[in-house]
Amino acid sequence: MSLVTANTVVVPAPPDDPVRAALDDESVRSRLLAHTRAVARGPGIDHEDIVQTVVQRAWANRAGYDPAIGPVSAWLAGFVPRVASERLRKKAPALAAAGQLDAVAAPMGPDVLELADVRAAAHRHLDSLDEPFRTAVEWRVMRDCEYEAVAARLGTSAVYARQLVSRGLNRLRDLAAKEDRS
Amino acid sequence: MTPADHRLRLDLQTALYLAAIEAEDFDAQEEMWALAARDGELEEALHAAHEGLLAERGAGTTEVIASAVAKHLPSAELFQSTTGPVTVGRVADELFRHTPAKLSAAAHALNDRLRQAADELPAELGLTKLTAWAEAKFGPAEAGYWKAFREAALVLELRAAAEVEYQLAARQAPKPEGRR
Numbered sequence: 001m002s003l004v005t006a007n008t009v010v011v012p013a014p015p016d017d018p019v020r021a022a023l024d025d026e027s028v029r030s031r032l033l034a035h036t037r038a039v040a041r042g043p044g045i046d047h048e049d050i051v052q053t054v055v056q057r058a059w060a061n062r063a064g065y066d067p068a069i070g071p072v073s074a075w076l077a078g079f080v081p082r083v084a085s086e087r088l089r090k091k092a093p094a095l096a097a098a099g100q101l102d103a104v105a106a107p108m109g110p111d112v113l114e115l116a117d118v119r120a121a122a123h124r125h126l127d128s129l130d131e132p133f134r135t136a137v138e139w140r141v142m143r144d145c146e147y148e149a150v151a152a153r154l155g156t157s158a159v160y161a162r163q164l165v166s167r168g169l170n171r172l173r174d175l176a177a178k179e180d181r182s
Numbered sequence: 183m184t185p186a187d188h189r190l191r192l193d194l195q196t197a198l199y200l201a202a203i204e205a206e207d208f209d210a211q212e213e214m215w216a217l218a219a220r221d222g223e224l225e226e227a228l229h230a231a232h233e234g235l236l237a238e239r240g241a242g243t244t245e246v247i248a249s250a251v252a253k254h255l256p257s258a259e260l261f262q263s264t265t266g267p268v269t270v271g272r273v274a275d276e277l278f279r280h281t282p283a284k285l286s287a288a289a290h291a292l293n294d295r296l297r298q299a300a301d302e303l304p305a306e307l308g309l310t311k312l313t314a315w316a317e318a319k320f321g322p323a324e325a326g327y328w329k330a331f332r333e334a335a336l337v338l339e340l341r342a343a344a345e346v347e348y349q350l351a352a353r354q355a356p357k358p359e360g361r362r
Contacts, residue, residue, distance in 0.1 A: 031229055038232035039203050039211060070219040077225070078215035085208035115187050118194060140193065144186045162196070163234035169197035 019062040022072045023055055035077055040084040050087055054079045118169070121176040128175055132156075133168035140165045196227045203235065268338045270299035270320075276334040282326070289327040296320060303335055 022028045032054055036047045058076050065075050122141045126134060132154050139150045140161075151161035183191070195214065202210035218225040274296035285293075304315050312335070313328040 034232045038235045074219040074225040081208040081211035115190050159234045166197040166200045170201050
């Protein structure tokens with residue numbers, strides 16, 4: 001219903017548009033920028049330009065967002081890898097010439113370990129991990145501690161403790177795969 | 183699935199995502215974000231992975247630069263980020279690098295000690311109040327030292343304020359077309 005005052009007609013706001021609301025949200029944009037900085041490395045990469053393209057693409061595809069599926073922030077983040085990939089591919093010849101393409105895309109593969117296998121691998125290979133990954137995995141996976149507790153044990157931040165656990169788990173995965181092959 | 187299983191599953195997904203980022207495997211990253219679109223906890227974990235990665239790279243870069251400067255330019259001053267609170271230690275560092283001519287040996291000794299202090303400066307930086315606060319915490323010193331200390335503190339406060347303003351002025355992505 002429109003509200004009529006002496007001089008103006010106040011048009012009611014349009015129906016809720018979660019994509020537009022998210023794109024207006026500075027915290028969402030900050031996260032997109034952090035996301036872009038995390039995934040796209042190398043000289044001459046304009047992260048803000050990538051975010052801008054993500055925003056434009058999300059806006060152009062806003063009809064494709066279904067609130068029933070999940071949060072709009074994750075839907076927006078899903079555009080980042082594709083746009084970053086396109087930008088890096090464009091820059092690939094220059095980066096290769098500069099010796100920057102030392103990381104070759106590796107498939108993640110189906111070798112996601114079952115949870116029981118991970119715990120078993122942690123018991124078998126814990127001693128093969130270097131510090132601080134060993135302590136991080138031990139306290140997180142085997143002692144089932146929160147990241148804050150792992151961080152306190154290691155004298156670092158919870159954010160960094162999470163990185164150490166992730167890297168330790170990836171190392172365990174490599175060790176388990178190597179064991180399977182031999 | 184127990185809560186511990188649930189957490190371990192999230193940790194494994196986060197670890198795989200980190201591996202995908204480091205391998206520049208964008209298809210795998212997209213797959214993970216498709217999962218995250220249906221799982222708020224996974225979304226938070228992936229964002230946290232970004233934070234960790236950026237913090238890690240930032241720390242690594244800072245260490246490399248500091249080490250290179252210390253090795254090749256021992257007399258150079260490495261400007262640290264001025265965001266965050268100005269501490270007594272940072273002010274004493276500033277005084278160490280830009281020492282006024284007339285400080286006594288005792289003042290130099292006190293300044294060396296204060297370089298280790300992590301106490302934040304008080305909000306009020308008037309000379310009388312600052313001197314009273316500092317002498318109560320660190321012991322007496324000649325008036326000239328506290329005057330120089332206050333001037334260095336003001337320099338650092340101004341530098342910190344300027345950096346915050348610079349960050350606020352950093353360019354923003356434009357709004358998409360068709361938006362009012």
